Amino acid sequence: MDSFVPSEVEGRFSNSVPAPVDFARNERAEEDALALYIHWPFCVSKCPYCDFNSHVRTSVDQALWQEALLADLAYEARMEPDRKVGSIFFGGGTPSLMPPETVARLIEAAERHWGFAPDIEITLEANPSSVEAARFADLAAAGVNRVSLGLQSLDDDALRFLGRAHGVTEGLAALETAQGEFRRVSFDLIYALPEQSEAQWQAQLARALSFGTGHLSLYQLTIEPGTRFAALAAKGALPVTDPDHAAALYELTQAMTDAAGLPAYEISNHARPGEESRHNLAYWRYQNYLGIGPGAHGRRGGCATQRHRKPENWLSALQRNGHGVVDEVPIDSDSAAVEALLMGLRLREGIESDRIEWLGNAPFDTLVDTRVVGRLIDQGLMDRQQGRLRVTAAGMLLLDAILAEIVR
Template sequence: MTSADPLALYVHWPFCVTKCPYCDFNSHVRASVDQAQWQAALLADLAFEAARLPGRKLASIFFGGGTPSLMPPATVATIIEAACQHWAPDGDIEITLEANPSSVEAARFAGFASAGVNRLSLGVQALDDDALKLLGRPHDVAAALAALDVAQATFGRVSFDLIYDRPGMTREGWQAELARAIGFGTSHLSLYQLTIEPGTRFAALHARGALVMPDEDTSADLFAITQDVTAAAGMPAYEISNHARPGQESRHNLVYWRYGDYAGIGPGAHGRRHGVATLRRKKPEAWLAGIAEHGHGMESETPLTIPERTTEALVMGLRLAEGLNAARFAARAGVTLAEAIRPDAAARLAAQGLITADTQGLRLTAAGWPLANAVLAEIAR
């Protein structure tokens, strides 16, 4: 990695109004938050990380969570200003903030835009009130669409999330819901299949048979419908779960998937810099204590071995429609792509129509994409 490679900054805000039953993210519900303390702590964590990544060009900032739309716009503005003092920002820097579609948060959208946010990612999650109740979301469809209207009037770029493959979902129901979503005219959609994550309330319900997921055939059909409908609408998948009009891909997330450097600050935030994996303390109170004691919230800084970097680069790159670029892979993983994969497995998978590979790189085909995990298990040395 060189100073010419773009740098991404991730800022984690860990607080939510409620904890969704499917969520295994580092999110917490607190009765109150000392906003001045949190602003100062995030700035300290940022300064610590910036000192270890000097001279880089800042391509993107992403405020994630949790629910970062609960942050005061003034805090967002202060962090953006500080980041752009630590690093020279690209002229077209992408600054994304995740938001929930409540009326309280939508009222802050103009403030976030004034702070410098130019892309909003809205957590709609479903266009069905019963589904939203099942997912434990604190909004209904009417609130989601009202917030989407405000977002589209305020920001040049808007994305929103939907969760499909939900209990009881039919092929016809998802096709209609997806067509409706595309009709709202955003330039980007994040479409996630519902997964049962360990330690969540959904995991407990599923274990005792109180939450029945669609069968494998239905899940496969729902994935295929997602690819077909979005492609026909001019929003093809550029990553397994992300769809965009040409040129509207998330530049921040592309840094992750292309295995570039990114700085991660805030509780539980991960980062990658110069082959080192960084991890902040997860619990908000523990992270704050680290800031007070050491000036940063770091839990660990772990140099990655070449096999670890190789695996991570393969896992991330195979998710992309563009696949793995051989030259970029070698620069970032420390070995060539040819050295990282098993040639016999690659030949077999290519013959089965699941991958295409040449001297320029390797990528999954449309048939291989739903089998990404199985392909990875076969192909990696």
């Protein structure tokens, strides 16, 4: 790696970078390649259900943003210098609005700083507009080999309700283009919309499964605080789906995706074996990852990192400090164990008891209420075999309640 701030980020973002802090390291996570997250915060418009760190701006200085992201990347390279990168994820916002040249330079810089693990996964989130789909060939040439497409629905009325700018025809054309340009493709759908029937969702999901895509992210609509949908719901202007109906739709989803060979490997994510998102698995398996760009989180060197959320504040921090970090907090053993448990139990594979003990530096039964776990196993909601604890398919419907019960 470069032992200094490279020439491409000299200038307004060339402040010197402090030496790495010597935190206790997660030895098991160190055996795995790093995951790198790059946040592009801008969108054409804000969807009414979205609580992500996304912002609408009339114009974006693309040269400035390229320089700034490269500077933030260089800082993380100084802080975590000695491991290969196994995955890169461009998230947002709408990263498909990034110039392909910026994507290419960030990928090149990451390879120069760290080196890449064999068969690296490089994902970019994209909106299915025709303008953005026209960039897919250039993004593939830049090094992106996996795209995550925000279709969100295969129903035009639903897309209008969700505030999406594309229609079904445009979305499916973008999917066809993506499947021609990228080795791996995923797309998102949102279900359990107000008044959506089982028959409607069954027909839509069957159509989605017919496209042969290797990965689907299938999310139930949730009303998140601070969104336009939350304001409408508070006034009684937005009906909320009945929980029993939502549970029936979830069970239908599991049955159909299992039958199609795309089982859920995480509560909302489905893939053919071998096509799981390696980047997101790094989060859920509690491995180290680096986050750059506005609002990005990271976990490295026994420390949780967070960037400034507002784009302008992030840029100002870079001008002052040479990085966009607003907070770096050491992770104590109790927090590490609990976080690893909460995230790992979202996965079908579950968690290894001895790893939770290792992270928490304490016996498993002091971290987890094993009496409650035993009861949940008897009820068929959890399973424990060969040192691995997992939530069963039936238990996933009650995951939030299960997690609240078992964590001491």
